[in-house]
Amino acid sequence: AKGIRIQGLKKRYGSGDTAVDALKTVDMHVAPGEVVGLIGPSGSGKSTLLKCLGAVIEPTAGKMILGDDIIYDDGWKVKDLRALRRDRIGFVFQAPYLIPFLDVTDNVALLPMLAGMPNAEARKRAIELFKALDVEHRAKAMPSQLSGGEQQRVAIARGLVNRPPVILADEPTAPLDSERALAVIRILNDMAQKFETAIIVVTHDEKIIPTFKRIYHIRDGVTYEEEGEGRGFE
Numbered sequence: 348a349k350g351i352r353i354q355g356l357k358k359r360y361g362s363g364d365t366a367v368d369a370l371k372t373v374d375m376h377v378a379p380g381e382v383v384g385l386i387g388p389s390g391s392g393k394s395t396l397l398k399c400l401g402a403v404i405e406p407t408a409g410k411m412i413l414g415d416d417i418i419y420d421d422g423w424k425v426k427d428l429r430a431l432r433r434d435r436i437g438f439v440f441q442a443p444y445l446i447p448f449l450d451v452t453d454n455v456a457l458l459p460m461l462a463g464m465p466n467a468e469a470r471k472r473a474i475e476l477f478k479a480l481d482v483e484h485r486a487k488a489m490p491s492q493l494s495g496g497e498q499q500r501v502a503i504a505r506g507l508v509n510r511p512p513v514i515l516a517d518e519p520t521a522p523l524d525s526e527r528a529l530a531v532i533r534i535l536n537d538m539a540q541k542f543e544t545a546i547i548v549v550t551h552d553e554k555i556i557p558t559f560k561r562i563y564h565i566r567d568g569v570t571y572e573e574e575g576e577g578r579g580f581e
């Protein structure tokens with residue numbers, strides 16, 4: 348089983364009388380090449396779940412399997428969560444968070460460079476993504492010279508550049524108009540298929556919700572799968 352699989356994930360903050368069970372039962376599977384939506388009201392546990400999936404915080408219990416590797420298993424965890432976060436998980440946020448004093452290419456090439464890739468190769472990889480994302484003509488620009496939509500596409504390139512098997516996108520279309528929002532989702536779908544990436548999009552953006560073949564709803568720390576047309580795996 349490839350992609351990402353989560354079974355019975357739980358997260359408790361604090362202990363005793365003041366404990367908060369932010370995640371009670373989370374079960375998800377996202378196959379390589381698939382883009383799924385994750386939807387839930389404020390306080391339902393979305394941020395907590397994203398942080399667990401992104402190895403930013405550790406769950407209290409439950410299992411997470413990435414590709415063939417067990418990452419968490421009922422309190423046990425893989426040793427190097429930092430390396431996992433750097434090399435195997437891509438993040439795309441609502442705001443692009445580009446580094447203002449680096450040009451667009453270096454913003455994207457920085458991550459593979461930090462991971463040890465030669466600079467020329469890292470830049471080449473960034474440019475390849477810019478072609479796919481139709482921002483190649485902006486490669487030498489500074490972030491402040493880009494439109495919001497262009498910045499967001501650069502941020503997507505940064506999320507993809509290490510070719511992580513999983514991408515977590517937190518409200519990636521929130522600031523975009525309908526056309527650009529749908530374009531971003533199209534890009535994520537193309538990229539998912541091209542690089543066999545499993546992509547989870549946290550959103551409440553009504554413009555893009557109909558585009559997901561599968562959606563997980565989270566409510567009060569419990570996930571429910573909404574079955575769509577596109578169910579193609581066990």
Ligand code: ADP
Binds near residue numbers: 390391
């Ligand atoms: P969402 O992102 O859907 O708004 P969160 O994951 O932020 O939900 O929060 C889920 C629940 O966990 C809420 O009740 C919230 O108050 C609580 N919570 C989140 N973070 C913490 C924390 N660091 N310490 C204690 N409780 C927290």
Ligand code: ADP
Binds near residue numbers: 390394
């Ligand atoms: P968001 O849903 O956008 O993350 P929140 O207000 O839920 O915004 O959370 C902001 C930050 O505060 C998060 O890091 C979250 O973990 C933390 N947090 C949320 N609720 C609590 C809480 N009850 N106690 C401590 N920290 C919390």
